[in-house]
Amino acid sequence: MQKYIDLTYKPKKEELVAEYYIQPSKTSLWNAANAVAGESSIDTWSTIETLSPKIFNKLRPHIYDIKGNIIKIAYPTDLFEPGNMPQILSSIAGNIFGMKCVEKLKLLDIHFPKKLVSSFKGPKYGIQGIRKLARVPKRPLVGTIIKPKVGLNAKEHAELAYKSWIGGLDIVKDDENLSSLSFNKFNERVKITVKMKEKAEKETGERKFYMPNVTAETFEMLKRTKFVKEQGNEYVMVDILTTGFAGLQTLRDNSEDLVIHAHRAMHGALTRHDHGIAMLPLAKIARMIGVDQLHIGAIVGKMTGSAKEVYHIGEEIEDNLIHPSEKNHILSQEWYDKKPIFAVCSGGLHPLLVPQLMHIMGNDIIIQGGGGVHAHPNGTTAGARALRQAVDATMQGISLQEYAKTHLELKLAFKQFS
Ligand code: CAP
Ligand code: MG
16 A cells, blocks of 8 residues: 555645655555655554554655656654754665665755754855955855875975965865874864964965864864864864764854865765765755855866756755756755855866856856866966966956966966866
8 A cells, every 4th residue: 555645745835855766676666655755754664553543644754746766755844853964864864775675766855844944053154254254255266175185294284285375275175084194183284274374364465264174073073173263263174974964063063153164075975876865955954054165066077966966056055045946856945044155166176177167157166176286387386376367367257368378377277287
């Protein structure tokens, strides 16, 4: 009996809605959908006396739309604990991925009702807060990642950061797998790098930002965040998936008013192909919990993520009202008081890719180049200059070829990256 399917049902405003791609295994799609709806809410595989009509009628979800392999399920909000992202995901993104009756299952989007959106802190700064801090009203922010990913000691790290900042970059970040290692201890790195940041600010007259990676066990993360604050730094960076959403919520609740940069290392284990969780709902969760900027893909770089997908994720984290799109598997979403956050485009980027990226994504983005800065033939500072020149040229509507005629670093970037 397919007790959760009701194609005449209209979801209530206060319900959570999840959209899934579902491929059944050795059963019908309807049977598999029914099992997913039950297992993600109140039910199990057998008929149980304890599932009384009273409980059923109060907490049952409704599969209200089935088109091909795409199903939509509306869940009563009482199934979820406000402010508890782990529990919400243990429901609608938990056991169901391991059920034998599904060959493949992918969570494509989640519509969160106001009661749940309001139960999370949301971003403290967001786009406008960061632009105000940076004194950069319009153009994309530009940054680099210290490379090699790990290997430099704290002093070498800080010196490379300085070279990047004086070349015109706004931001320098730690790589996602750099925490506190035997050859590069966190506190020492932060202390020296912040001093080099202040030196670069004095010499350039521009605000400069350092994003130290605090990813660690939660209490340790809070200790490191406190230390960063004591050094007078404005940012922390965290790997939100390897840290987990409970850790991210704790960091957001104890952020010491620092700006939170969210790296999405490990997302590919969930987002690629057609079994797992799409990047869109992960991005929504990050905005709801309250990061200020989030890696969402770079389209033209080295990582997966089509222009359409990355563009829509950018809309989701930057707009306040999201209109539904059947074609793109996007559910409606109102963001209420949750600030828009910066899309971070990174991964395989170099100066020559900037115009195309800005054409697709607009200016409310953060462009990061690691190898694309440090591999410049004249070194890091020149690489930083070339990346900044590519942004400045594009903001002025000048082609890079034209701009390179009067900007040597960009000219040499053509030799290196064409
Ligand atoms: C980029 C990067 C970033 C990726 C993350 C790296 O370095 O530092 O972690 O951009 O991917 O380690 O690859 P490069 P995404 O500029 O040298 O490629 O932004 O897609 O999450
Ligand atoms: Mg990295």
